[in-house]
Structures are given as structure tokens and as C-alpha cells.
Amino acid sequence: MATPAVNKQNSQSKIIGEHILEIVSDSGEGAQKCGQSFASISAKMGNGVWTVEIIPAEIQPPARTREGASGIRIRVGSKKITNMGNEADLLVAFNEQVPYSRIVQHAYREGTIMLLEKKWATSKSEEIREKYASAVKDFKNQGIDVREIPMEEECLKLVKNPRKGKNMWVLGMLCYIYQRNIERAEQQVRYVFRKKTVEIIDTNLDLLKAGYRWAADNLDLKYEVPTIPTEEKLVVMNGNEAIGMGVLAAGIEVVSMYPITPATSASHYLAEVLEKSGGLVHQAEDEIAAIGFAIGASYAGKTAITITSGPGIALKTEFIGLAAMAEVPLVIVDVQRGGPSTGLPTKVEQGDLLAVLYGQPGDSPKIVLAASTIEECFQFIVLARKLAETFRIPVFVLTDANLATGQQPFPRPKVQKDWFSPPIDQSPWKEGVKPFDWNPETGLSRRPIPGQSGGIYTLTGLAHNEEGIVSYNPDNNQKTSELRSRKLATINKTLKPPSIHGEESGDLLIVGWGSTLGAIEEAVDQAIELGAKVSSIHLRFLSPMEPGLKKIFSQFKKVLSVEINYSDSSNDPYIDNENRRYSQLAWILRAQTLVDIDCFSNVKGQPLQPKDILAKIKEELDVK
Amino acid sequence: MFGLKHDIACDIPDKYYSLEDYEKAVPRWCPGCGDHAVLTNIQKLCREKQLDPAKTVFVSGIGCSSRFPHYMKTYGFHGLHGRAFPVASGIKFRRPDLDVFVITGDGDCCSIGAGAWMHAIRYNINMTVMLFNNEIYGLTKNQTSPTSRIGTKSNTSPRGSILPPINPLQTTLGISNVSFVAQTVDWNPAHLYATLNAAHEHKGFSFVHIVQRCPVFQPDLVDEFKSGKDAFYLIKNNDGIVLDENAEKTFKNSVEHDHTDINAARNLAEDENGKFYLGLLYQNKDADCYDDYGAHNMGFTAEQKMEVLNEELDKRAI
Numbered sequence: 001m002a003t004p005a006v007n008k009q010n011s012q013s014k015i016i017g018e019h020i021l022e023i024v025s026d027s028g029e030g031a032q033k034c035g036q037s038f039a040s041i042s043a044k045m046g047n048g049v050w051t052v053e054i055i056p057a058e059i060q061p062p063a064r065t066r067e068g069a070s071g072i073r074i075r076v077g078s079k080k081i082t083n084m085g086n087e088a089d090l091l092v093a094f095n096e097q098v099p100y101s102r103i104v105q106h107a108y109r110e111g112t113i114m115l116l117e118k119k120w121a122t123s124k125s126e127e128i129r130e131k132y133a134s135a136v137k138d139f140k141n142q143g144i145d146v147r148e149i150p151m152e153e154e155c156l157k158l159v160k161n162p163r164k165g166k167n168m169w170v171l172g173m174l175c176y177i178y179q180r181n182i183e184r185a186e187q188q189v190r191y192v193f194r195k196k197t198v199e200i201i202d203t204n205l206d207l208l209k210a211g212y213r214w215a216a217d218n219l220d221l222k223y224e225v226p227t228i229p230t231e232e233k234l235v236v237m238n239g240n241e242a243i244g245m246g247v248l249a250a251g252i253e254v255v256s257m258y259p260i261t262p263a264t265s266a267s268h269y270l271a272e273v274l275e276k277s278g279g280l281v282h283q284a285e286d287e288i289a290a291i292g293f294a295i296g297a298s299y300a301g302k303t304a305i306t307i308t309s310g311p312g313i314a315l316k317t318e319f320i321g322l323a324a325m326a327e328v329p330l331v332i333v334d335v336q337r338g339g340p341s342t343g344l345p346t347k348v349e350q351g352d353l354l355a356v357l358y359g360q361p362g363d364s365p366k367i368v369l370a371a372s373t374i375e376e377c378f379q380f381i382v383l384a385r386k387l388a389e390t391f392r393i394p395v396f397v398l399t400d401a402n403l404a405t406g407q408q409p410f411p412r413p414k415v416q417k418d419w420f421s422p423p424i425d426q427s428p429w430k431e432g433v434k435p436f437d438w439n440p441e442t443g444l445s446r447r448p449i450p451g452q453s454g455g456i457y458t459l460t461g462l463a464h465n466e467e468g469i470v471s472y473n474p475d476n477n478q479k480t481s482e483l484r485s486r487k488l489a490t491i492n493k494t495l496k497p498p499s500i501h502g503e504e505s506g507d508l509l510i511v512g513w514g515s516t517l518g519a520i521e522e523a524v525d526q527a528i529e530l531g532a533k534v535s536s537i538h539l540r541f542l543s544p545m546e547p548g549l550k551k552i553f554s555q556f557k558k559v560l561s562v563e564i565n566y567s568d569s570s571n572d573p574y575i576d577n578e579n580r581r582y583s584q585l586a587w588i589l590r591a592q593t594l595v596d597i598d599c600f601s602n603v604k605g606q607p608l609q610p611k612d613i614l615a616k617i618k619e620e621l622d623v624k
Numbered sequence: 625m626f627g628l629k630h631d632i633a634c635d636i637p638d639k640y641y642s643l644e645d646y647e648k649a650v651p652r653w654c655p656g657c658g659d660h661a662v663l664t665n666i667q668k669l670c671r672e673k674q675l676d677p678a679k680t681v682f683v684s685g686i687g688c689s690s691r692f693p694h695y696m697k698t699y700g701f702h703g704l705h706g707r708a709f710p711v712a713s714g715i716k717f718r719r720p721d722l723d724v725f726v727i728t729g730d731g732d733c734c735s736i737g738a739g740a741w742m743h744a745i746r747y748n749i750n751m752t753v754m755l756f757n758n759e760i761y762g763l764t765k766n767q768t769s770p771t772s773r774i775g776t777k778s779n780t781s782p783r784g785s786i787l788p789p790i791n792p793l794q795t796t797l798g799i800s801n802v803s804f805v806a807q808t809v810d811w812n813p814a815h816l817y818a819t820l821n822a823a824h825e826h827k828g829f830s831f832v833h834i835v836q837r838c839p840v841f842q843p844d845l846v847d848e849f850k851s852g853k854d855a856f857y858l859i860k861n862n863d864g865i866v867l868d869e870n871a872e873k874t875f876k877n878s879v880e881h882d883h884t885d886i887n888a889a890r891n892l893a894e895d896e897n898g899k900f901y902l903g904l905l906y907q908n909k910d911a912d913c914y915d916d917y918g919a920h921n922m923g924f925t926a927e928q929k930m931e932v933l934n935e936e937l938d939k940r941a942i
Contacts, residue, residue, distance in 0.1 A: 044942045234942040241940075248933045251926065253718060277932040278924025280917070282717065285743035289710035292703070292740075296714020299701060300681075300722065304714070318704055409942055415933050420926040450699040450715070450722055453678040458648075458693045458700030469649070470694065 013179055013222040018048075018077025020085045023170065024102060025094035026063045027056050027070040030167030035072030036407065037171055037188045041180050042074070043236040043409045044188075046227030048081035049074065050518070051238075052607060053405040054102070055262075055346035064128075069101035076178070078226045081408070082373070082518025086611040088112055090177075090221075091144075092170055094151070095120055096135035103142070105606060110143030113221065115173070117166075118148040147219075149173070154214055158206050168204045172211025177221045182212060233412040239377040239403030243333055244269035246381025247305060249413070251420030252331070253279040254304040256294040258287045261345040262401040263309045263335035287315035295319060295328050299459060301424040301449035303385060305331040310339045310352045313359070320394055321360035322461045324484065327436070327447065329388035329395075331381065336400040336514075338605045347605030348402040350514050351565040353584040356396050357543055365485045367395040368543035372517035375410035376540070377403055382419045389421070391487045392447055398542070400564075402515040402607045429455030434466040436480075443486035488544040495541060497548030502528060502535030505555035507621055510536040511597070512562045513585055516608050520562055523613035532623045539585070550593045558620065561586040562613055563601040645677060646670045648697040656839035656846075658810025659689050659756060665817045666725070667696070669824060680723045683712040685737060687729035688763045689756035706737025709744035716749050717918035724751040730771040731761050734790045738770075745799040747914040748829045752820070755792055755831065758838040759845065766841040778841070793893035793905060796831050797886065803828035803911035805889065806865065806904045809835045809856070811849070814871035815902055822865045822904060828913055835900060859883075859892070859903030875902075883907045 021038075025031040032053055043049045054071040061068030075085045087109035093099045093116045102108065116139075120132040139146050155162035155169050162169075168189060175185045189208050193201045215221075237245070243266040247255060255274060257267045271281045284290035287308060294304035308316065313334050323330045338344025339351045356368055367387050371377045377399050384395040429448045435457035438445045448455025457468035463480065465471040500509075501521050512520045517538050524536045535556070539546055553559045567583035568575045582590065586599035600616045602608075617623070646667040653659045670680065680698040684690035686705035693700025699722075703711050708726050716724045733741050733755050744753075760778065761767040767780040771792065775784040796805050804826040808819035816834070823830035837846040858867070858875035864883050872878075879901060882888055889906035 046942070235937050235940040236942055237940045245933065245936060248929065248936060251929050253922075254714070256714065273932070273936060275921055277929050278921055280718070280921075282714075282918075284710065286739060288707065289740050289743065292707045292710030293714035293717070295703075296683075296701070296711035297717055298714075299711070300715040300719045302718045319707070322704055412937055412941060415930050415937070417926050417930060420929050423923075448699075450681050450719070451679055453676075456677055456697060456699055458682075458696075458702055460694070460700075460702040461704060462702070 013224045015224045015226065017225075018075065018079070018081070018085075019090060019178070019223060019225065020073060020075045020088045021090040021092070021174070022054070022071060022073045022088045022102065022107065023092045024054060024069050024071035024098040025167075026098065027058070027061055027068055029070070029094050029163060031071040031094065033192060034167035034171045035074050037185075037192055038174055038180070039074045039076070039407050040236060041175070041184050041188050042076045042178070042225075043234070043407075044184055045181055046230065047225055048077045048079050048228065049236070049407065049409060050081040050084060051075075051405075051407040052084045052402065055405070064095050064097045066097055066100040069098040071098070073107075076225055078228060080228070083522060083610060084519070084607045086609050091115065092174070093117065094166070096132050099139070105604070108142075108144060111145060113145045113147065114139060115147050115149050117151045119150070119152040121148065154210060155207060158210055159203060165204060165207050168207040169211035172208040172213075173215040173219075175208070176212045176215035177219065177223060179222065179224050182209075234409040235412045236407055236409040237374065238405055238407045239371070239374045239399050240266035240335065240405070241269050242374045242377035243307065243381055243397075243399065244273070246378045247279070248273065248277050249378065249415065249419045250331075250382045250385035251303060252305050252385060253302045253421070254294060254297040255279065255281045255307065256284055256290045256297070256304060257281065257307050258284050258290045258312065260287070260309045260312045262337055262404045263307050263312070263333065265404065266307050266333070266335070287312040288319065291316040291319040291330075291332070294330055295323055298328050298330050299450070301451070303329075303389070303421040305333065305381070305385075307333040307335070309335050309337050310355070311342065313352060313355060317359050320366070321362065321364045323394040324360065324364040324366050325461050326459045327392040327445070327484070328459070329392055331384045331388055331395050331397065333381070333397045333399065335404045336398060338603065344605045346401060348400045348515065348607055349565055349603060349605065350398075350400060350516075350563050350584065351603070352398065353542060353565070354587065356398065357588070363481055363485065365488050366393055366543060367391065367488070367491065368398065368541070369396065370398040370514045370540060370542055371403060372514055372538055372540065373410070374403060374406065374408045378413060385421060387491070390444075391491065392445060393487055398514060400515050424451075425449055426451045428453045435468040436464065436466045438466065438480075438483045440483070441486075442490040443483040444490065492544035492547055495544070495546050497552065498537040498539060498546050500535050500537055500552065503533065504535070506533035506535055507557045508532070508534040508617065509553065509556035509559045510534065510562050510613070510617075511539065511559060511585065511589065512536060513539045513542060516562060516564065519608045519610045520613055522610040523617060526610065526614050527617040527621075527623065530618075530623050532617055532621045534617050534621065542585070542588075545588070545592060549589065550595065553593060553595045553597075559589075559595055559597045560616075560620065561589060561597055561599045561601070562608065562616075563599065564603070564608060565601055566603045567599045567601045641671055641674055641677065643667055643671050646697050648695050651695045652691065653688060654840050656837070657688070658758065658834070658836040659692070661810045661813060661816060662754065662756065662834060663692065663695055665813060665820055668817065669820055670698075672821075673824070675723055679721060680725070681715055682725045682727060683708050683715065684727040685729070685732035686763070687732045687761075689727055689729045690732060692727040706732055706735070707740060708732065709737065709740040712751055713744060713747055713749050713914075716751055716915050718922060720915060720919040726751055726753040728753070728755055730755065730757040730759060730769045730792070734770045734792055734795070742799055745796055745829055745831070746801045748801050748803050748911050749915045750827050750913055751829060752823045753829060753831045754820070755833050756836050757792060757833060758836040758842060759789070760838050760841045762838050762841055791893060792833050794890065797890050797893050797906060801911050802831075802906065803908045804830040805833070805893075805906040806831070807833045807835065807900065807902050809849070809900070809902060810837065812874060814867055814874070815858075815865075818865045818867055818871070819903070826907065827909070828911055855899055857899055857901045859901050859905065861904060864904035864907070881905070
């Protein structure tokens with residue numbers, strides 16, 4: 001039965017600490033644009049914000065299907081928000097089928113408000129009418145608070161084709177519900193459509209205002225999310241844009257890439273801006289050529305980066321080994337997605353760690369950094385460039401699909417001159433210095449750049465001596481392997497042990513890496529409030545590993561890694577302590593520290609939610 | 625200075641490079657291998673042009689011929705099998721001051737590196753490319769190559785190869801933006817030198833197909849080339865590769881050809897009567913060069929870069 005849900009009851013707004021809202025639609029209806037705009041407006045007003053995009057893997061999936069759901073989740077609050085949170089409080093659905101894709105992921109709870117496009121109730125197709133009615137009934141049975149909204153009907157008063165524009169009407173509606181500043185909202189709409197005609201901008205502004213007015217006149221939903229008073233200047237962007245800005249900040253001159261989801265948007269951004277900053281984006285013919293080109297540029301003294309995802313890393317493997325062997329500085333970004341093979345292209349996973357560390361034949365030492373926030377996506381590119389040059393080594397920066405499309409405000413970086421790569425050195429090479437003049441203690445050496453007279457050498461992936469000359473001498477190969485590896489130990493000695501979130505000793509220590517930081521710390525905080533003796537650490541350096549881990553682990557009764565990648569559950573058939581396959585960080589930590597580390601991980605393609613981690617902590621510690 | 629009159633403009637180079645200045649290790653190729661001849665002629669070319677060894681880079685893949693950079697006293701990059709082109713392209717992209725040479729073999733270029741080959745032709749980056757085609761895998765000891773003729777017996781086709789070979793000239797001439805295609809042989813030094821010289825003069829991706837002998841695994845081919853002088857036709861074209869009279873005499877046959885006509889070039893490349901046309905098949909001096917794009921907006925200062933970054937951050941300021 002249709003619900004007369006739109007009675008306006010009172011105009012008092014309810015003050016809330018935070019809310020999670022989702023907008024889901026068919027692909028191409030603009031739910032993401034609507035949600036991103038809402039998030040930007042909220043961030044600009046001073047709220048904490050985190051967004052997660054809901055992306056179908058197909059370009060144009062069939063309309064009104066569960067698989068085709070496209071949308072966005074926005075968690076908005078008074079405090080800093082560090083993760084996607086648990087179930088949504090409010091949902092806008094453009095048809096009654098798309099919410100099912102989220103229901104199977106347990107995205108909603110009893111009492112979640114659903115603002116549902118009503119037009120399907122009166123569809124010409126009997127099949128659609130029936131599907132609609134049965135879905136509404138089903139939602140209500142699940143305890144969802146369904147409100148049917150005449151979105152299309154209202155939009156038709158302003159535009160002929162509401163498929164384009166409904167999202168801005170919805171934005172207006174949400175701006176009323178959450179008491180967003182309408183002038184900021186108008187600025188945002190102008191910004192979003194800045195490349196369009198004045199006519200299009202005006203139409204979208206009209207839709208925004210109409211949505212706002214309609215909500216004011218017809219809805220009894222009105223929330224206020226108090227803003228954080230801060231003097232600090234903030235910026236807001238997604239993780240891939242942050243990588244792009246990191247490239248600008250590092251002064252990198254060559255970005256060599258091949259399109260791959262979910263990494264490509266970083267290169268889109270760079271293709272737009274890098275030329276203004278003295279760099280160029282090269283779209284190579286394939287992943288292998290992309291890294292080969294970057295290595296060529298770096299060999300010739302131009303700072304270079306290649307940006308890809310897991311399947312791209314697989315293809316680049318041979319060149320990664322060459323960069324390690326021949327000691328060519330290079331930054332490689334891996335925006336991880338679900339694997340193996342083509343896997344889940346648009347979904348999150350932390351499944352590339354072992355491939356990145358050990359994917360090459362032989363020993364291939366490299367630095368691996370993992371960004372855990374959008375801010376770190378920015379900072380780590382600058383850091384990676386410097387490490388690559390100083391240690392003459394390939395440096396990975398691992399991010400993931402969650403960070404790539406998520407938006408979060410962070411303090412505006414204060415731009416520093418020493419971030420940028422210095423101009424290429426063409427002064428004569430110092431006489432007597434060999435092209436691989438390894439320091440016998442640290443393994444470090446300076447490298448000649450083509451153009452430097454006196455520095456002539458032939459780079460080779462074959463075993464070579466200090467002159468760069470091919471050498472099959474057994475002792476030489478042993479020694480040079482040690483020196484390449486030694487560079488990692490040298491870095492390790494400069495690192496501090498990771499900081500501990502919570503007490504320095506207790507019953508349980510959670511170890512995480514990458515984008516799970518916010519969810520882990522939120523769950524740990526909640527568990528501590530319930531009396532659990534739990535703490536967490538979060539690793540940024542995965543090669544070399546941060547120091548002091550064994551000592552930290554020794555202060556806890558149990559250590560548990562929490563990751564988004566595959567592990568056998570100890571309860572699974574045939575699985576025992578000897579044959580169990582652990583999650584990827586757990587494997588490494590077990591090997592490195594000989595501590596019997598347990599793991600909690602899954603490959604559902606979703607960011608981990610605090611409630612799942614909390615449930616695991618409760619189970620481990622028998623806390624209620 | 626030195627008692628010279630002031631109005632005498634004397635362009636004295638800092639240093640005169642002799643052949644020895646380009647010679648590094650003693651090549652470890654088999655006696656009778658054509659690679660020796662190419663190396664000698666390249667060193668001669670470097671000396672004739674007085675190329676600054678510090679500004680010259682030899683890039684190769686993997687294979688017998690790809691050891692080439694180790695024998696040149698210039699900068700070198702001996703990389704991965706089939707991947708010389710992406711590396712060379714990356715080197716040259718933003719370093720217009722470097723003189724880049726690429727050495728590749730028939731397996732390296734036409735088999736494992738075929739994808740990169742095709743795109744390198746299209747990028748048309750200014751480099752001198754030598755395809756050493758001896759129709760066999762030598763370094764890995766006698767396997768069939770994509771350019772091996774039907775019936776070639778090797779360790780991987782002991783009963784003779786069954787597929788028709790790839791014709792590298794035909795392939796190269798089929799790619800958009802092709803700008804320079806020439807063919808020569810390793811045993812005719814005058815022609816070899818003249819061809820390499822013309823390739824080096826050309827601005828763009830200068831592709832030189834070198835018909836070669838492998839004395840160890842293709843000895844029959846050596847004899848065939850020796851006895852089959854009739855099969856080689858000298859391409860005669862004005863503004864093309866011009867030989868002196870004595871060198872011309874080493875050819876029994878010749879053909880007139882317009883190297884600006886791509887259809888005529890393709891006809892020569894596709895000749896199926898077993899004829900080899902030596903010289904310049906095709907040249908387009910006006911083809912777009914990707915490194916012209918790569919060489920623009922360089923040399924930004926840290927201050928300029930800081931300004932752009934600050935602007936970008938401000939766009940996202942709350």
C-alpha cells in the first residue's frame with residue numbers, strides 16, 4: 001500500500017551527532033554527483049565527512065536491476081569522520097530495485113528512512129507496478145521507514161527530461177533535511193556545472209531550490225549536524241586526486257600510465273593539471289610499456305611515476321625486478337582492487353601486498369608504503385619520490401578503491417620548496433667514482449645521469465659489478481644482493497616504532513594497514529569503553545617493516561591482524577593450524593616475529609565496518 | 625689568442641673523439657657474426673659525426689645483438705626482452721639533447737616485443753633503430769623465430785617451421801605515422817654505413833632492417849646470401865641513400881624508386897619473388913614526432929611548481 005508519508009508535522013530540527021546517508025540509483029542518474037556535492041557542502045560548512053562510492057562494474061547495466069545499483073554513501077558528523085561507519089540512517093532510492101544491492105550487504109537497519117521515488121507506483125507497466133508494490137511491502141516488513149517521494153513529478157514542473165536533473169532536486173531535498181546552507185549549495189552547483197552553459201547551470205539551480213522548497217513544505221525530517229569550530233584551514237578531495245596533488249608536490253615530470261580501474265581517475269586529474277606544473281602524462285600502449293617508459297625517463301634523470309592497480313602490477317612485474325636490480329628510482333602507485341585476475345574491479349581489497357613484496361623472480365628489494373588516509377595519499381607520493389632517489393630503488397605506494405573514491409577533509413598542506421625534485425644534474429661525474437659505488441655499510445650509491453661526462457655506464461638487468469659491467473662471479477652476485485637488500489635495513493634503522501592506539505599492554509592488539517585505519521580505531525575506542533583491554537597499531541611502512549614490533553606484541557596476550565584480503569577461517573573444514581592460509585600482513589608478521597598472530601579478514605569487496613571489528617573484539621575478549 | 629687574428633672564427637671542438645673513444649669491451653659474438661660489422665660501422669658513424677659519448681645512449685632488449693650497448697663507450701641500457709622501445713621512448717621523451725639508438729633482434733622486436741614495436745613506429749620518436757634479423761634465436765641456442773622461413777629446422781621445429789615468416793618491412797610500412805624505413809645487409813660495409821648514416825640524419829623513428837647471417841645456426845643462409853647475389857637490388861633514389869660508384873658496383877641489379885611514395889615502398893617490401901631491395905624504401909620528413917610534444921614546457925622552477933600546487937589546493941579549500 002502506498003504510504004502517505006509526506007505530512008509535515010513540525011519545523012523543529014533534531015540535533016544529531018552524525019548521520020549516514022546513501023543515495024542509490026541506476027547507473028547514469030547522477031547519484032554520485034549529488035552525493036559528492038552534498039559531502040562538499042557539508043565539509044565546507046565544517047562537518048566531518050567521509051564518502052564511499054557504490055560503483056557497478058558495468059558501464060551501462062540494465063535499468064532497475066539490483067546489480068546495476070550506482071550511488072554513494074556519505075557519513076557526516078560533528079567530529080572528524082574516519083570511515084564509512086555501519087548501517088545507513090537515511091537512504092534516497094531512485095527506484096525500488098536498487099536498494100536490494102545494498103540490503104544484501106546489510107547496509108540498512110530497522111528504522112532506516114528510505115526516500116523512494118514514487119513514479120513506479122503508477123507505471124504503465126503492470127509488471128513494474130507489481131514489483132514496486134511488493135518491494136515497498138518487503139522494505140516495511142524489514143522495518144525500513146519508507147517515504148514515497150514524487151521526485152519525477154516535481155522535476156517535470158521544471159524540466160522535460162528529469163533523468164538529467166533529478167539528482168540536483170534530490171540534493172535540494174537533502175539540503176533542507178540536513179539544514180545545509182543554501183548559498184553554499186548554490187555555489188557548489190555552479191562549481192559542478194562550471195564547464196556547462198549558463199542555461200544548464202540555471203536549470204540545475206532551479207531544481208536545487210525546488211527540491212529544498214518541496215522538502216520544507218512536505219517533509220517532517222529536519223536534522224541539524226553541529227559543525228566543528230576550527231581555525232585550521234582544510235582541503236577536501238578524494239584519494240586519487242590526493243595522489244595527483246602528491247605528484248605535483250613531488251615535482252614529478254613524467255606520469256606514465258595505462259587505463260585501469262580504480263586507478264585511472266588519478267591520471268585524469270593529472271592530465272588536466274600536470275602540464276601547468278612542468279610535467280606530462282604519457283598514456284602508454286600497455287601496462288608493461290607504461291612502466292618501461294617511466295623507467296627510461298627516470299634513467300635519463302626525469303622523475304617518473306606509474307599509476308596502476310593489481311592486474312597492472314602483475315604485468316609490470318618484470319620491469320619492477322629490473323628497477324630493483326639496476327637500481328633505477330621509480331614511484332609505483334597500486335590502487336588495489338578485488339582479485340585475483342580481473343576480480344572485482346571497482347571494489348576494495350588489500351590483496352596485492354604479497355604480490356608487491358615478493359612478485360618478482362629472485363630477491364627484489366623495494367620500499368612499500370601503505371596510505372591509510374586520503375591525506376597520506378598526498379604525503380606518501382612526496383615521501384616516495386624522495387626515498388626512490390635517495391635509495392636508488394623502486395618505491396610502492398599502496399592505496400585502494402576505498403581511498404580512491406572516498407572524500408575526506410584534511411588540514412591544508414603547507415607547501416614546501418624541498419618537496420620538489422631538483423633540476424637534473426648535468427655536471428661532470430666525479431672522477432674515480434664508479435657507477436655503482438656502493439657504500440659497503442648502507443648499500444647506498446649515487447647514479448650517473450646520461451649527459452654527465454665521465455659517468456658513462458651501461459645499465460643492465462644482468463648481475464653486474466661496481467663498474468656496471470656484467471659479472472657472473474659468485475662472490476660478486478652474493479655481495480651485490482646483500483648491498484641491495486642492505487638499503488632496506490638502512491631505512492629500517494631510521495624509522496620509529498609505530499605509535500600505539502590505546503594502552504601499551506593488554507589482552508588484544510589489533511594490527512592493521514591501509515584504509516582500515518578509521519574503522520579499526522573506532523571499533524577499538526568503542527571496545528575500550530565497554531571495558532575491553534584492546535589496543536591497535538597501524539603500519540605505514542611494509543617494506544622495510546617498522547621496528548619494535550616484536551616488543552610491542554610481547555605486551556599483549558594476543559595479536560590479531562585485521563585486513564581486507566583472503567584468509568582461511570580456522571573453523572573451515574580441513575583447516576588446522578598447520579595448513580591455514582593467513583591474511584597477507586599476518587603471513588609476514590608471523591614470519592618476521594615468530595609470534596602466533598591470528599587474523600580477521602574477508603574479501604567481500606566492502607570497506608570493513610567498525611561494528612564487524614567490534615564484534616570480533618567482543619568475541620575474542622568475551623566482552624558483552 | 626695564440627697570435628691568431630681576431631677576425632678568424634675558429635670552431636675548435638673541446639675534444640676530438642677517435643674510434644677508441646667509442647670502443648668498450650671486446651665483443652663476445654661468434655666469429656663471422658654480422659653484429660661485428662654493424663658495431664664497427666656504428667662506431668665509425670659516431671666518430672664521423674663526433675657524437676658526444678655522454679649524450680649518446682644505446683638501448684637494447686635481450687638477445688645476441690642486444691649485448692651491443694656493452695660494447696659501446698657511451699651511456700647504455702640493456703633492459704628486458706622485447707622492451708627496448710618503451711625504455712628508449714621514455715629516455716628520449718623529455719631529453720631532446722640525447723642521441724638515442726635502439727638495437728633489437730628478430731625475436732626481440734617481431735615476437736615478444738611486437739606490441740611495443742608497432743606503437744614505437746606510431747610515436748615516431750627521434751631515434752635510430754636497427755633490427756638485426758638473422759631469422760633465428762641465437763642466444764637461447766637455435767629456436768625458430770617469427771622471421772624464420774618456412775622449413776627452417778631448429779630445436780623447436782626439428783621437422784621444419786610451418787608458418788610463413790613475418791616481413792618486418794611490410795609490418796613497419798603498415799603502421800600509421802611511419803617515417804623512415806630502410807634495408808641493408810651486414811656484409812656490405814659501404815651500404816651498411818650509408819644506410820645507418822641516413823637513418824641517423826632522419827628526424828623521427830628511423831627503422832633499419834639489417835639482413836644478417838648467423839654463422840652458427842643458419843649457415844645455409846650464409847651460403848645462400850653469398851651465392852644469391854642476383855637476389856639483391858640496390859634502390860636508387862635521389863636524396864635517398866647514395867653510394868659512391870665503387871660501392872654501387874658491388875650490386876649487380878638496381879631499381880629506381882620514389883621513397884616518398886608509400887605504396888611503391890610497400891610494393892618493394894612485399895615482393896614475393898625472393899628479392900631483397902636494399903636502401904631507402906620510405907621516408908616522410910613531416911610525420912609528427914611525439915618527442916616534440918615531450919620536449920615542451922620543461923625547466924619549471926620549484927617556485928613555479930609551488931604556485932600551481934597552491935592554486936590547486938586552494939580550489940579544494942573549505
